[in-house]
Amino acid sequence: MRLSTFGEKFSSKSGILQLMDDLGNALAGKGDMAMMGGGNPAHIPEVEEAMARRLKKIHGDNDEIRRMIGIYDPPQGEKNFIEGLADLLNREFGWQLTPENIALTNGSQSAFFLLFNMFAGPCPDGKKRKILLPLAPEYIGYADAGLVPDFFTSFKPKIDFLERPFFKYRIDFENLHISDDTAAICVSRPTNPTGNVLTDEEVISLDAMAKKADIPLILDSAYGTPFPDIIFTQARPFWNENIILCMSLSKLGLPAARTGIVIARQEIVRALSRMNAVMNLATGSFGAMMTMDLVRSGEIISLSRNVIQPYYRKRAEEAVGLFEKALEGTNFFIHKPEGAIFLWLWFPNLPISSQKLYERLKEKGVLVVPGHYFFPGIEDENWPHRQECIRVNYSQSEDVVKRGIAIIGEEVKQVFSQG
Ligand code: PLP
Incomplete structure (x- = not known):
């Protein structure tokens, strides 16, 4: 071959x-x-019970069955789910999202592939830009997502020794630097593999650095707030026009539904939707339909x-x-x-x-x-x-x-x- x-x-x-x-x-x-x-x-x-209840409800409603399996959604994702989610996040956090700020992808893994390659790699100005991971260890799934080799720059962490047996990684801001060839910053919060949760101060500092360099900060919230909220410390959710917040339904309990959620400024959502159309025609409707009621009622957050x-x-x-x-x-x-x-x-x-x-x-x-x-x-x-x-x-x-x-x-x- x-x-x-x-x-x-x-x-x-x-x-x-x-x-x-x-x-x-x-x-x-x-x-x-x-x-x-x-x-x-x-x-x-x-x-599992909440999902079984929802499936039963869908089963009894022909219109919902059709929406779940019988139509292509637009490349941006299921419209009603996106509207419900924008309302929920605005209610909960006072964000000012419109549906144009949200795109769905087939799992957040595919969102990272699209986002990374949208910003990094060979660029029209002749530069080759990279994704900056401010702290390694970081998620294994990023490692091979670049279309070209030599795609990431990352930095060793500072290590705090806590009461035995614990230690904690922290971003080494003294050594962390953004250069002309940095395309975007990306970090998972909580971090897979370590269970580290960046402090609010660390996120605020990264956000400021990204803004100053005019590059996006990609926050991977696959385990984070507001759902599935697998966070055991105090951690504020963050979003602004310079942050690309990536969420997922997987760790809530729906990994097979392959539903990723990207919250970003409108031009990024538009670009992502276009790429989605080329790669997938449409996103799968299953996860959105399964969690529609939970999102509309806000129960997804209390659960x-x-x-x-x-x-x-x-x-x-x-x-x-x-x-x-x-x-x-x-x-x-x-x-x-x-x-x-x-x-x-x-x-x-x-x-x-x-x-x-x-x-x-x-x-x-x-x-x-x-x-x-x-x-x-x-x-x-x-x-x-x-x-x-x-x-x-x-x-x-x-x-x-x-x-x-x-x-x-x-x-x-x-x-x-x-x-
Ligand atoms: N981000 C992190 C930190 C993860 O651990 C995972 C999966 O394990 C993903 C993203 C991708 O998840 P999915 O594609 O199921 O949404």
């Missing part, structure tokens, strides 16, 4: 592909693998605040407790879980690479994600920290998480004792 440069790049083995492949194969294979690798959200009964957030907070605390027990006597740190659905473990001076640790854990029946994938744009190959971390999803059933953490504890102790 003779491939184009595009074909070669996008059909080669990416980190995200390995992750999704592993997930699918392990699910289809040995039934006893503890699946703590991918980003699947938990099955929360109250959320997030009162059910989803406490659910993950409790699961995170339990997982930390289990790790403290399983790793007793080992030198380890956990990033303070401030949000999202993962724990990020750091083993200083780990004698093997994070990939090797991942392979050994897989062999023993637990799937995690090796940490080295989460440093896109970091040029320092010799920074040991890249090889000393793993990401663990704690949202699967309690039995699975307990078993998985016990195996991780045993294996890590083995690794250290063998030197």
